[in-house]
Amino acid sequence: MSAHKTINPQLALDAILDVLIPANRDRDIPAAGELGVAAFVTEAAARNPALNSALVTLIARAGELAGGITPHTVRQLESELPEAFSLLLTETYKGYYSRPDMRAKVGVGSHPVHPAGYEVASDPPALLNELTAPVRARGPVFRDPTGGQA
Amino acid sequence: MKLEPVDVLIIGAGASGAAIAWSLLETRMRILCLEQGDHLLDKDFPSRREDYELARYAEFSCDPNVRGLPQDYPINAEDSCITPVNWNGVGGSTINFLGHWPRMRPSDFRTRSLDGVGEDWPVDYHDLARFYDMNDRNTGVSGLGGNPAYPDYTPPHPPIPMGKLGQTLARGFNEKGWHWWPSDVAILSENDDGRQKCVNAGTCDLGCAAGAKGGTNFTYWPMLENAGVELRTKARVREILVDEASGFATGVLYHAADGQVYEQKAELVIVACNGVGTPRLLLNSKSKLFPEGLANRSGKVGKNLMFHPLTGVAGVFDEPMKGHEGPMACSILSQEFYESDPDREFVRGYGLHSGRSTTPMTYALGGYGIDNPIPWGAEHREIMDNVYPYLAGLTVVTEDLPEEHNCVTLDPDLTDSDGIPAPKITYRLGENTQAMLKHGEARAQEVLLAAGARRILPKGDKVWWRAGWHQMGTCRMGNDPGASVVNGWGRSHDVKNLFIVDGSIFVTAGAVNPTSTIQALALFIGDRIKTNIATLFD
Ligand SMILES: Cc1cc2nc3c(=O)[nH]c(=O)nc-3n(C[C@H](O)[C@H](O)[C@H](O)COP(=O)(O)OP(=O)(O)OC[C@H]3O[C@@H](n4cnc5c(N)ncnc54)[C@H](O)[C@@H]3O)c2cc1C
Ligand code: SF4
Numbered sequence: 001m002s003a004h005k006t007i008n009p010q011l012a013l014d015a016i017l018d019v020l021i022p023a024n025r026d027r028d029i030p031a032a033g034e035l036g037v038a039a040f041v042t043e044a045a046a047r048n049p050a051l052n053s054a055l056v057t058l059i060a061r062a063g064e065l066a067g068g069i070t071p072h073t074v075r076q077l078e079s080e081l082p083e084a085f086s087l088l089l090t091e092t093y094k095g096y097y098s099r100p101d102m103r104a105k106v107g108v109g110s111h112p113v114h115p116a117g118y119e120v121a122s123d124p125p126a127l128l129n130e131l132t133a134p135v136r137a138r139g140p141v142f143r144d145p146t147g148g149q150a
Numbered sequence: 151m152k153l154e155p156v157d158v159l160i161i162g163a164g165a166s167g168a169a170i171a172w173s174l175l176e177t178r179m180r181i182l183c184l185e186q187g188d189h190l191l192d193k194d195f196p197s198r199r200e201d202y203e204l205a206r207y208a209e210f211s212c213d214p215n216v217r218g219l220p221q222d223y224p225i226n227a228e229d230s231c232i233t234p235v236n237w238n239g240v241g242g243s244t245i246n247f248l249g250h251w252p253r254m255r256p257s258d259f260r261t262r263s264l265d266g267v268g269e270d271w272p273v274d275y276h277d278l279a280r281f282y283d284m285n286d287r288n289t290g291v292s293g294l295g296g297n298p299a300y301p302d303y304t305p306p307h308p309p310i311p312m313g314k315l316g317q318t319l320a321r322g323f324n325e326k327g328w329h330w331w332p333s334d335v336a337i338l339s340e341n342d343d344g345r346q347k348c349v350n351a352g353t354c355d356l357g358c359a360a361g362a363k364g365g366t367n368f369t370y371w372p373m374l375e376n377a378g379v380e381l382r383t384k385a386r387v388r389e390i391l392v393d394e395a396s397g398f399a400t401g402v403l404y405h406a407a408d409g410q411v412y413e414q415k416a417e418l419v420i421v422a423c424n425g426v427g428t429p430r431l432l433l434n435s436k437s438k439l440f441p442e443g444l445a446n447r448s449g450k451v452g453k454n455l456m457f458h459p460l461t462g463v464a465g466v467f468d469e470p471m472k473g474h475e476g477p478m479a480c481s482i483l484s485q486e487f488y489e490s491d492p493d494r495e496f497v498r499g500y501g502l503h504s505g506r507s508t509t510p511m512t513y514a515l516g517g518y519g520i521d522n523p524i525p526w527g528a529e530h531r532e533i534m535d536n537v538y539p540y541l542a543g544l545t546v547v548t549e550d551l552p553e554e555h556n557c558v559t560l561d562p563d564l565t566d567s568d569g570i571p572a573p574k575i576t577y578r579l580g581e582n583t584q585a586m587l588k589h590g591e592a593r594a595q596e597v598l599l600a601a602g603a604r605r606i607l608p609k610g611d612k613v614w615w616r617a618g619w620h621q622m623g624t625c626r627m628g629n630d631p632g633a634s635v636v637n638g639w640g641r642s643h644d645v646k647n648l649f650i651v652d653g654s655i656f657v658t659a660g661a662v663n664p665t666s667t668i669q670a671l672a673l674f675i676g677d678r679i680k681t682n683i684a685t686l687f688d
Contacts, residue, residue: 107470118351141329
């Protein structure tokens with residue numbers, strides 16, 4: 001990503017990311033910019049020319065907008081530059097949720113899912129029996145035109 | 151360069167190629183399988199990485215156009231509302247499939263006589279029943295016997311846990327008085343034959359690093375390779391060759407990893423390249439005898455492409471549903487609306503599948519198979535903190551009717567890395583399907599509310615884009631050579647030593663995931679080949 005004259009691109013990107021995924025202070029969940037997702041996004045941009053030019057364009061335009069980076073100006077970026085914005089949004093979500101600690105904040109294990117997986121108890125036979133009883137009670141619900149006599 | 155001839159040449163090492171190889175093993179014929187991809191190495195399972203979800207958007211996407219790996223072929227789906235997805239390598243699409251394992255129902259094989267749509271199959275449920283059982287044992291299927299939606303059978307292993315989500319939805323179905331049943335799954339609920347039981351990791355699309363999911367990379371192929379079946383990987387078949395005098399297939403030309411093209415001769419050629427790969431190969435195999443593509447005198451190669459168009463409805467509950475824990479697509483299945491009902495505005499029917507919910511990144515990006523990120527900003531925070539953990543959803547999986555205009559052809563420009571013309575998909579949703587999707591959405595909402603959902607999430611109108619998991623119908627079977635590509639046991643009407651065993655031979659699609667039927671059919675065809683061996687080419 002190339003630097004832009006009027007604003008510090010790093011700060012601008014952090015600010016945009018903070019708007020895209022804001023913090024939840026009550027639950028100690030950081031916003032995307034403060035979490036450092038910009039590093040993920042710029043690394044991805046180094047490998048992806050379309051994303052790189054999207055970033056350059058978005059940040060340049062952000063620098064021209066009065067009032068700094070707010071939800072309102074980010075909305076403006078989205079409506080003026082929808083394709084570039086969509087590339088950035090996708091990469092931001094990827095960067096944020098590829099962080100194991102952020103997965104844990106929304107109730108999903110931070111560990112790689114193999115080999116440990118999750119402990120899920122098997123359904124006790126009595127429960128299965130109880131739950132399926134009304135279904136069994138209604139009897140067969142299929143049509144069998146040949147009944148084995150093809 | 152020419153190689154030593156073999157008796158049986160199978161093209162494609164996925165679900166169906168593996169099953170037919172197993173069936174033919176006892177004949178002691180020399181069997182060779184050519185597969186364009188490679189084995190998936192243990193180190194390559196992304197679910198062992200901390201950032202495992204990223205693989206879904208890169209090298210482990212289900213979409214070959216996203217993966218773009220050397221073994222993949224591109225698919226032009228610009229004229230389709232659904233794009234086909236797959237895996238190309240040993241195990242085929244059972245590497246990234248989700249292991250949901252319902253059988254087709256008896257009525258699925260008789261849609262013309264029962265409901266006046268599609269065509270009747272030349273086989274029926276009862277012809278396949280013993281092969282379903284056989285394949286369930288080989289695959290390691292878990293489930294609960296006694297499902298009143300089927301003639302009686304019992305899966306070899308007890309059911310996997312439905313989990314809180316499945317139990318909650320089951321109560322909703324009971325409240326409505328509607329059918330549901332714990333899903334049959336090609337996933338082990340208990341350790342079996344050196345394979346580990348499912349650890350509920352929930353990322354079955356990223357390959358199953360535990361070996362619990364019954365991909366043929368874990369089930370048939372180790373057994374087959376031990377028994378002497380040769381599996382030649384990184385071998386992409388360019389065309390099937392035919393002898394102009396006899397009209398028999400003589401073998402194939404294939405591109406090997408060393409960049410050379412080889413000719414492999416065989417007595418019997420079996421195509422198992424899936425519902426898009428198979429018509430592509432036949433259409434690429436043109437000759438004086440078959441100027442419109444091999445085995446295509448009927449003109450049906452590539453026609454009648456069927457998917458299972460689907461849509462999802464999600465409800466928000468009061469307690470966390472832990473939908474990411476447990477096999478991704480399998481918990482319970484309702485077939486309340488499976489059979490035709492004259493009171494509805496459509497024929498045939500659909501299933502309501504309780505997929506579990508997905509992992510956070512995939513949810514934020516729109517869900518599995520969808521590119522439609524959830525809102526950003528304050529709304530994003532609200533959704534991820536107060537909606538996502540509390541979700542339970544139902545997927546409406548509809549029966550697609552065969553329609554000739556839905557088809558696979560060859561793209562005039564696009565090719566794979568070996569320069570072989572790529573497939574082009576032309577597909578639109580039928581009116582019947584659209585009516586089913588609408589009906590299914592409304593019923594799914596009712597169940598979710600009956601199960602205790604406090605609200606239903608709004609959803610877009612589109613069907614899922616990457617929902618071309620099941621590719622069927624493009625070389626249909628039938629008794630009439632003018633209206634079908636293969637006969638009632640998979641043999642080409644036009645080329646007597648050419649067989650097709652994958653989902654392209656389906657006559658209709660049913661409204662269930664197809665792989666248990668694809669493999670049962672492959673075993674059935676293997677059985678017919680053995681029975682008819684003395685007169686096989688008559
Ligand atoms: C993400 C995903 C989820 C799914 N979930 C389910 C599910 O839950 N339940 C279910 O029943 N089904 C599911 N399916 C579908 C299931 O995987 C397929 O129905 C099944 O694998 C088809 O078997 P097949 O043998 O026809 O093809 P495949 O298993 O796809 O195998 C075809 C093989 O042929 C090879 N090949 C193709 N062309 C050539 C060539 N020219 N030369 C050499 N090799 C070639 C390919 O590389 C591939 O390995 C899913 C599929 C996907 C992609
Ligand atoms: S959830 Fe079970 S079947 Fe799916 S990948 Fe994990 S261990 Fe395998």
